[in-house]
Amino acid sequence: MSLIIENLHFSYGNLSVLNGISSYFEDSTFYAIIGPNGCGKSTLLKCLYGYLDPSSGSILIDDKNIKKMTHKKRATKVSYVAQSNDTGFDFSVKDIISMGRNPYIKRFASMSEDDIHHIYTAMDKTSTLAFKDKSINELSGGEKQRAFIARALAQDTKFILLDEPVSNLDINHQTEIMNTVKSLSKNHKRTIICVLHDLNLAYLYADFVLLMDNGKVHSIGKPKNVLTKENIKSVYKTDVTILEDRNGDFKFIVPKI
Numbered sequence: 103m104s105l106i107i108e109n110l111h112f113s114y115g116n117l118s119v120l121n122g123i124s125s126y127f128e129d130s131t132f133y134a135i136i137g138p139n140g141c142g143k144s145t146l147l148k149c150l151y152g153y154l155d156p157s158s159g160s161i162l163i164d165d166k167n168i169k170k171m172t173h174k175k176r177a178t179k180v181s182y183v184a185q186s187n188d189t190g191f192d193f194s195v196k197d198i199i200s201m202g203r204n205p206y207i208k209r210f211a212s213m214s215e216d217d218i219h220h221i222y223t224a225m226d227k228t229s230t231l232a233f234k235d236k237s238i239n240e241l242s243g244g245e246k247q248r249a250f251i252a253r254a255l256a257q258d259t260k261f262i263l264l265d266e267p268v269s270n271l272d273i274n275h276q277t278e279i280m281n282t283v284k285s286l287s288k289n290h291k292r293t294i295i296c297v298l299h300d301l302n303l304a305y306l307y308a309d310f311v312l313l314m315d316n317g318k319v320h321s322i323g324k325p326k327n328v329l330t331k332e333n334i335k336s337v338y339k340t341d342v343t344i345l346e347d348r349n350g351d352f353k354f355i356v357p358k359i
C-alpha cells in the first residue's frame with residue numbers, strides 16, 4: 103500500500119501554487135515536508151486529503167485515484183490535522199475526538215466498543231483525557247492542537263497528514279506527539295506526512311525529508327542528504343552552520359547571526 107502523487111498542479115484563481123509535484127510515499131515511513139512560508143505545503147496536504155481538487159495530475163492510494171473514492175472511504179484511509187483548527191461550534195473535546203470514528207459508524211448506529219477503545223487510546227496518547235469534557239473553545243492553543251491530533255489518531259488511518267502539528271506545543275508535549283507519531287510509523291505500519299518548520303525536528307524524526315520550493319519538489323531524501331547548508335541557502339536564502347557530534351549521527355542546524 104502506498105501513496106503516489108503524479109504531476110500535481112493546483113491554482114487558487116490565477117495564483118499557481120503547485121507546479122508539477124510528483125512523489126512516492128512508502129509504507130511505514132515518516133516524511134517531513136519542509137519549505138518556506140507560502141511555498142505550497144498546506145495546499146499539498148489539502149490536495150492529498152481530497153479537500154482541494156488539483157487542476158491536473160493525480161493522487162493514487164493503493165493504485166486507486168482518490169477522486170474516485172467516496173468521502174467516507176477516503177476518511178478510512180487518510181486523516182488530516184490542519185495548521186489551524188478553529189471551530190465555530192461549542193463541541194466538547196470528547197465530541198471532537200469521537201468524530202474521528204464517523205467514517206466507521208453506519209447511519210443511525212451508535213458507537214461500538216471498538217470505537218470507544220480507539221477514542222480513549224487516542225486521548226491517552228495525546229494527554230487530552232484530563233480535559234475531555236471541556237469545550238474545545240475553552241482550550242489553550244496547544245491543548246486544542248492535541249485534541250485535533252487525537253481526532254486523527256482515533257480515525258485510525260494508514261496515512262496521517264499533519265500540518266505543523268507541534269508548532270504550539272511545549273517541549274514535553276512536542277516530544278510526546280512526535281514520539282507517538284514516530285512509533286505509529288515504526289511499529290504500526292502508518293505513513294506519516296508531516297509539515298514542519300523546525301529543521302532540527304525534521305532531522306531528528308523523519309526517515310525522509312521533502313524540501314519544497316515555489317510549488318515544486320526541490321529535493322527529497324534522507325535528512326542528512328536534504329538538510330545541507332547548500333540546500334538551505336538555496337531555498338531559504340539563509341546561511342546556517344551545521345554542528346555535528348563526533349560520529350556524525352546527530353546534527354544540529356543553527357542560523358548564522
Ligand SMILES: Nc1ncnc2c1ncn2[C@@H]1O[C@H](COP(=O)(O)OP(=O)(O)OP(=O)(O)O)[C@@H](O)[C@H]1O
Pocket residue numbers: 114117119137138139140141142143144145146185
Ligand atoms: N484559500 C486561499 N486562497 C487564495 N490563495 C491562497 C489560499 N490559501 C493559500 N493561498 C496562497 O497560496 C500560497 C501557498 O499557501 P500555503 O498555505 O500552501 O503555503 P505554506 O507552504 O503552507 O506556507 P506556511 O509555511 O506559511 O504555512 C501562498 O501564496 C498563499 O498566500
Ligand SMILES: [Mg+2]
Pocket residue numbers: 143144145185265
Ligand atoms: Mg502552511
